[in-house]
Amino acid sequence: MNFLRFLCLFFLFSFTFSHETLNPHILPRPLILEYPDNTIETRLKELDEEVKLLCTSWRFAVEANNLGPWKTIPRECVEYVKDYMMGRGYRIDLERVSNEAGVYAKSVELGSDGKDAWVFDIDETLLSNLPYYQEHGYGLEIFDSVEFDKWVEKANAPAIESSLKLYEEVLGLGFKVFLLTGRSEKQRSITVDNLNNAGFQNWDKLILRSSDDHGKLATIYKSEKRSEMTKEGYRIHGNSGDQWSDLLGFSISNRSFKVPNPMYYIP
Secondary structure, three states: OHHHHHHHHHHHHHHHHHHHHHOOOOOOOOOOOOOOOOHHHHHHHHHHHHHHHHHHHHHHHHHOOOOOOOOOOOHHHHHHHHHHHHOHHHHHHHHHHHHHHHHHHHHOOOOOOOOEEEEEOOEOOOEOOHHHHHOOHHHOOOOOHHHHHHHHHHOOOOEOHHHHHHHHHHHHHOOEEEEEEEEEHHHHHHHHHHHHHHOOOOOOEEEEEOOOOOOOOHHHHHHHHHHHHHHOOOEEEEEEEOOHHHHOOOOOOOEEEEOOOOOOOOO
16 A cells, blocks of 8 residues: 555656656746845945944054054045044043043142143144034045134134143142144234133243244154253153154153044144
8 A cells, every 4th residue: 555655656746847847838946045134234334343443443553653654544534533533432532631641740749949840732632623624524634734724813722621621730730831832923812812712821831833943843843842941940740742743752751641633643
């Protein structure tokens, strides 16, 4: 009985497959490959993550002074720099620098001669030019000194709040405060107005580039000005700046505090 069943089934399947093969009107069954609906989305996400990692690595190299001279941010990092500058990451980094500087400032034993000094840069250290760079690609565009000077003349740069807090703390501790900027001497009046409007008061000296200083690398110019301070007997305990050229060179401070800035580079 089982043998008969086997034969019936064998002839049935044989007929079916031979019928399919011989009938020219029946197309072969297509091979259908089904992919998950999120394959493209997943791949795009992976690419976004890769770009984010590369841009994070680039920004780290900027802040660690590991990059050679550069003129603009990488084109693929525009959105990354924008998100960083406009987001919590930038504010948290600013607060970290100012808090650490404040801890150090409190640890310094000041002399009685009034010669203990702290140096601050201005742009991207005390005052933020982010409103300007929002309109100029967050550093993607080649720096245009004419356009930037038009922005400076408006005297609208807001204070970097964490830096204002540190500034007031340093003053309160009894340090002499020197503002050392790459701005031109002809911008003194407008710079003073902007600083005062943003809440910065009572500095001891504001140093800007004179005609003799134009053309000098920032590292040389600022080193020379710090050298003049030390020759006058000042002890430079702290120096805050967003560029390594604010901090390096000669006559450097006992401690330097690098404020984050991935938008531009000044040698």
